[in-house]
Amino acid sequence: MPELSQQSCTACSADAPKVTAAEKQALMESLPQWELVVLDGEEQLKRVFTFKNFAQAQAFTNQVADLAEAEGHHPAILLEWGKATVRWWTHKIGGLHKNDFIMAARTDALY
Numbered sequence: 001m002p003e004l005s006q007q008s009c010t011a012c013s014a015d016a017p018k019v020t021a022a023e024k025q026a027l028m029e030s031l032p033q034w035e036l037v038v039l040d041g042e043e044q045l046k047r048v049f050t051f052k053n054f055a056q057a058q059a060f061t062n063q064v065a066d067l068a069e070a071e072g073h074h075p076a077i078l079l080e081w082g083k084a085t086v087r088w089w090t091h092k093i094g095g096l097h098k099n100d101f102i103m104a105a106r107t108d109a110l111y
């Protein structure tokens with residue numbers, strides 16, 4: 001199986017399964033900078049990326065947005081001076097799908 005960052009999202013439907021606890025634990029080993037959070041009852045992956053200024057954070061944000069649009073899978077991104085906070089989860093299943101781990105790894109590859 002290729003590295004997470006070499007994979008692309010798969011189409012997922014509202015009845016797609018969330019990752020299991022065992023899958024989560026294994027996948028998180030590839031994402032040491034990310035944390036698992038629960039917001040509005042939905043489990044998500046979160047990482048804060050830091051930059052020297054707003055312009056660099058904005059450029060990174062745009063790269064992540066372009067990646068998301070290309071993959072048809074979209075994050076929440078908070079853009080601030082010197083920081084971009086990225087959260088990945090799958091809206092239609094209200095939690096984490098393997099796609100979210102793939103996109104987190106692809107986000108790391110942009111940094």
Ligand SMILES: C[C@H](O)[C@H](O)[C@H]1CNC2=NC(N)=NC(=O)C2=N1
Pocket residue numbers: 072073074075088089090091092093
């Ligand atoms: C119609 C459109 O493809 C779907 O709504 C996609 C868009 N991007 C998405 N992004 C994320 N993170 N979760 C989704 O369930 C999702 N669904």
